[in-house]
Each structure stands twice: as C-alpha cells, then as structure tokens.
Amino acid sequence: MTTPEKKPKKNFQKHNPAIATILSILFAGLGQLYNRRYxxxxxxxVIEGAFLFAFLEAINYGLWGLRTLGTIPGVDHSIRLLVLGVLSLIVxxxxxxxxxxxxxDARKQAQKIKRGWVPLSFKQVIKEVYDYSFPYIITFPGLFLMIFVVIFPLLFSLLLAFTNYDLYHSPPRNLVDWVGLDNFKNLFTVPIWQETFFSVFVWTIVWTVVATTLQIALGFFLAVLVNDERLKFKKLIRTILILPWAVPAFVTILVFAAMFNDDFGAINRDIIIPLFGGDGVAWLSxxxxxxxxxxxxxxxxxxPFIFALFTGILQSISKDWYEAADIDGASRIQKFKNITFPHVMFATAPLLIMQYAQNFNNFNVIYLFNEGGPAVRGQNAGGTDILISWVYKLTFDxxxxxxxxxxxxxxxxxxxGFAFYQFRRTRSFKEEGDI
Incomplete structure (x- = not known):
C-alpha cells in the first residue's frame, strides 16, 4: 500500500532539489538531512566518514602499489601490492x-518533497523497508561474499596475466613488472609456447567432445535398454549399472592406472599378451x-550418472504417447525418434551442457591417471595434458x-562462451511467458 500524498504546502514548494544535490555532492548524507531523511x-x-578516515590512506597505498608493483627490490613485495591494489580497487x-x-537519492527525494510528498515516519520507514527492500537485505551478505570470493580472484588472475611473474621475477627478491600483452603475444608466436598451446588445445577439444559424447551415448543406450518392458530383473540391473558411481572417482582412476600399466598392468599381462603376444600395448608411454x-x-x-538421469526421464514419459503411436502404426525407430529422444533431450539439455563444460576442466582424471604424461619432445606439456592440467604444471612445477x-x-x-551460447539456445533461461 502506497502512502497517500498530502497537498503541497508553501514550505514544500520552496524545497530546492538543486540544494539537496549540491549538499550530497559536498558530503554524502547532507542532502538526505536537508530532505528530513535523518x-x-x-x-x-557514517559510511563516507569511515571511508575518509579509516580507508583512504590504505586505498591510496593500494592503488599506488597497483600502478607500480613496487619500486625497491627486497623491500616491496609486488604480489602483496597487487593483492592490496585489487582490494583497493573493489572498495x-x-x-x-x-x-x-x-x-x-537526495535529488529524487527533494523533487518528491517539492511536489508535496511528506517524508515517512520512522515506523513507516521500517514497514516500507520490510515490504520492498527485504529481499535485497537478505541477498546482500551473499553478494558481499561473492565480491571477495569470486570477483576478487578473477580480477587478480586477470591482472596477473599482464605481468612477468615467474620463477625469475619472484618477490621479494625481485620485483614483478607490468608487461602488457607480451604474454598473450608469446603464447601465439614463440615456437615452444605456440606448439604446446595448439597441441594441448586441440586435444582438450577432442577429449571434451569424444569422452563426454561417449559417456552420454552409453548412458542413454543402457537406459533405453533397461527401460524396455520386455526386460526382466530391472532393479538388479539398474543397481549393478549404478555401482561405478558409488565408488569414489579417485579410487577408480588409480585402479585403472594400475590396470593400464605397461609393465605389470592386468590389461597387458592377462589380456593383450596372452591373446596377441608381444610386449603388450604402451598405454602409459x-x-x-x-x-x-x-x-x-x-x-x-x-x-552411471547419465544412466540414472535418463532412466528417471524415460519413466516419466506417458505410455499413452506410445499407445497412440502404435495405433498409428509407428515402428520402434519412429517412436524413438519422435517421442523418446526429443523428450529426453528437452528435459536434460542443461545438464548435458554442464557435462561438456565439466569435462573441459576435468583435472582429476587427467592428473591421477598418469599426471598428464607421457612427455612430448618440443613441448612443455604432456601428451594427455588438457588446458587445466597444463595450467597446474605451469603454476606448481x-x-x-x-x-x-x-x-x-x-x-x-x-x-x-560455449555455455552461454548453448543455454540461450535451450529454453532453460527463458521466462515462462516467453516459451
């Protein structure tokens, strides 16, 4: 319910929005006091006073550090100055x-008062805040946390890309300098960086597309197969197929790494060599x-995750659709093409997109299986390194x-970019009225 406006009074008509604006520019809050919003x-x-007396000197120092990254080797710590500079920039x-x-706010309130609006009482202010501002108050802690947990690391990483921070420019002994776009230029022009980047990038794309598509295709095939009404012992089969999901991924990866070992792995020793002879396949080398x-x-x-996901979707499809298709004389392939597949894809498209994005940065399986190896001549990344594991090696090795x-x-x-494009093409982010 909006507060009814009273008829303009002479003192209200003399209220000047320009004065409120100028006072707010001179010092935050003065315009609100002029508007009787005490x-x-x-x-x-209080906010501006705290900023001027408690943070102004620290922010000035932080912004100086952000510009210079220090001037005296052994005294100024460039990375610490960069951190303080980013924080100062955010504040x-x-x-x-x-x-x-x-x-x-001061100008808007002054204009309303000039038109005859009467400032609310304290009780009315509390009620208005509760009615209209409560969602913003509740979400503010999350927004505040996001600024320093998400935005701050992103800004720090972004700025770090324009420096020469490496083993030879490591503080406090040495200073870090701004180098502009040199790192981006070197990545595409220096032979070792260029060859490594394009090799790892291409393999990352292949890995993402092939591995994710195979796991989706296998999960979909098994889900459709198990959902067939002619199959018996469905519960037992579903339990067995979901069991790999119950085992921690890192345990499974380490077990497979041992099984694929060139020298003593079970795959070479018990399968490849007895059947085909020779020394086996060089799985890790x-x-x-x-x-x-x-x-x-x-x-x-x-x-297993895809299988469980598709199984739930398949069970939700109405049997009436299949019965109507049978009446129309549709074959199994036609029913799959026009009922099963579109329904499943429509319901799971966002999750499937997330599977591709997740595998693009799937560090665990790459590193735990063989640490991104084997080594490749002329490159500073391993043969199975994807971009995320290469970044890990560049950082820690x-x-x-x-x-x-x-x-x-x-x-x-x-x-x-990929996720945004794909989500925009689906109906996931559209409002109900726009679908």
Missing part, C-alpha cells in the same frame, strides 16, 4: 557506487594409447604464474 542521512555520513568502486546513489585409455576411463566414470593466468583467461572465455 536516518538515511546519518548512515551515508573504491563500491564507494563510488554508494556516493552516486547518495546524490541521485605412448601419447595415442594414453589418450585412448583415458577416454575409456572417463566413459566408465561418467556413464615451473612457477610460470603469468602464463598460467593467460591460459586460465582463455579457458574461462571458451567455457563461458
């Missing part, structure tokens, strides 16, 4: 946003066979933090 004015005054943006809101093995491992790890940040940015753009 509580809101006091809050803005400054928040302060500017509140300051602009304070000016606009040949890049091609390593990639084949790791795709098979991921297919085994991923299909060679301490090339700036180049790792560059590759992380490229990864983020690829995943976010």
């Amino acid at each position: 509580i809101k004015g006091a809050i803005f005054i 400054t943006v928040i302060a500017i946003t509140l300051y602009v809101f304070n000016v606009l 040949d890049p091609l066979y390593s990639r084949v093995a790791i795709i098979m491992v991921q297919t085994w790890l991923g299909f 060679t301490n090339n933090y700036s180049m790792a940040a560059v590759i992380s940015i490229i990864m983020g753009l690829i995943v976010s």
Whole structure:
C-alpha cells in the first residue's frame, strides 16, 4: 500500500532539489538531512566518514602499489601490492557506487518533497523497508561474499596475466613488472609456447567432445535398454549399472592406472599378451594409447550418472504417447525418434551442457591417471595434458604464474562462451511467458 500524498504546502514548494544535490555532492548524507531523511542521512555520513578516515590512506597505498608493483627490490613485495591494489580497487568502486546513489537519492527525494510528498515516519520507514527492500537485505551478505570470493580472484588472475611473474621475477627478491600483452603475444608466436598451446588445445577439444559424447551415448543406450518392458530383473540391473558411481572417482582412476600399466598392468599381462603376444600395448608411454585409455576411463566414470538421469526421464514419459503411436502404426525407430529422444533431450539439455563444460576442466582424471604424461619432445606439456592440467604444471612445477593466468583467461572465455551460447539456445533461461 502506497502512502497517500498530502497537498503541497508553501514550505514544500520552496524545497530546492538543486540544494539537496549540491549538499550530497559536498558530503554524502547532507542532502538526505536537508530532505528530513535523518536516518538515511546519518548512515551515508557514517559510511563516507569511515571511508575518509579509516580507508583512504590504505586505498591510496593500494592503488599506488597497483600502478607500480613496487619500486625497491627486497623491500616491496609486488604480489602483496597487487593483492592490496585489487582490494583497493573493489572498495573504491563500491564507494563510488554508494556516493552516486547518495546524490541521485537526495535529488529524487527533494523533487518528491517539492511536489508535496511528506517524508515517512520512522515506523513507516521500517514497514516500507520490510515490504520492498527485504529481499535485497537478505541477498546482500551473499553478494558481499561473492565480491571477495569470486570477483576478487578473477580480477587478480586477470591482472596477473599482464605481468612477468615467474620463477625469475619472484618477490621479494625481485620485483614483478607490468608487461602488457607480451604474454598473450608469446603464447601465439614463440615456437615452444605456440606448439604446446595448439597441441594441448586441440586435444582438450577432442577429449571434451569424444569422452563426454561417449559417456552420454552409453548412458542413454543402457537406459533405453533397461527401460524396455520386455526386460526382466530391472532393479538388479539398474543397481549393478549404478555401482561405478558409488565408488569414489579417485579410487577408480588409480585402479585403472594400475590396470593400464605397461609393465605389470592386468590389461597387458592377462589380456593383450596372452591373446596377441608381444610386449603388450604402451598405454602409459605412448601419447595415442594414453589418450585412448583415458577416454575409456572417463566413459566408465561418467556413464552411471547419465544412466540414472535418463532412466528417471524415460519413466516419466506417458505410455499413452506410445499407445497412440502404435495405433498409428509407428515402428520402434519412429517412436524413438519422435517421442523418446526429443523428450529426453528437452528435459536434460542443461545438464548435458554442464557435462561438456565439466569435462573441459576435468583435472582429476587427467592428473591421477598418469599426471598428464607421457612427455612430448618440443613441448612443455604432456601428451594427455588438457588446458587445466597444463595450467597446474605451469603454476606448481615451473612457477610460470603469468602464463598460467593467460591460459586460465582463455579457458574461462571458451567455457563461458560455449555455455552461454548453448543455454540461450535451450529454453532453460527463458521466462515462462516467453516459451
């Protein structure tokens, strides 16, 4: 319920929005006091006072560190200054946003008062805040946490990509410098970086598409097969097929790594050598066979979830549709093509997109199986390394933090762009009235 407006009085008509705006520009909260919004004015005054007296010096130091990354080796710690600079930048943006809101709020309130609006009493203010601002108040802690848990690391990684932070420029002994776009240029022009990046990038795409498609196809095939009304012991079969999902993934990966071992693995010793002779297949020492093995491992790890997902969707399809199709003389292939497949894809499209995005950054299976190996001549990444595992090695093995940040940015753009495009093409993010 809106508060009824009273008829304009002479003192209201003399109320000047320009004065309220100027006072708010001079010091946050003064315009609200001029508008007789004493509580809101006091809050803005306290916020600006705290910013000026408690944070201004620290923010000034942080912004200086962000510009220079230090000037004295052994004294200034460049990365610490970068962290303080990013925090100062975030706090400054928040302060500017509140300051602009304070000016606009004072001007808007002054214009309403000039038209005859009477400021609300304290009790009415509390009721209005509860009615209209309660959702924003509740979500504010989450927003505040997101700023420092999500936005801060992203900004730090983004800025790190424009520095020369590596093993040879490591503080506090050495200073880190801004190098602009040199890291991006080197990634595409320096031979070792260029060859490694394109090799790892292509394998990452192949790995993502093939491994994810295989696990989806296998899960879908088994779900359709088990859902067939002619099959008996469905509960037992479903339980057996979901069992791989119950075993922790890292345990399964380590077991498969031992089974695929070139020297003592069960696959070579008990299957390949007895049947075909020779020394077996170089599963862990040949890049091609390593990639084949790791795709098979991921297919085994991923299909139970897809199977369980599709099983639930298949059971929700009305039998009346199939009965109507039988009456029309539709074959099994036609029923699958026009009823089963579209219904399942429509219901699971967002989750399937997430499967592709997840495998694009699937670090666990790559690293635990053979640590991204084997080594490849002329490259600083292994034969099965994908972008995320290569970033890990650059960070923790060679301490090339700036180049790792560059590759992380490229990864983020690829995943976010692909996910955004695919979600926009589905009905997942559309409002009910727009479908």
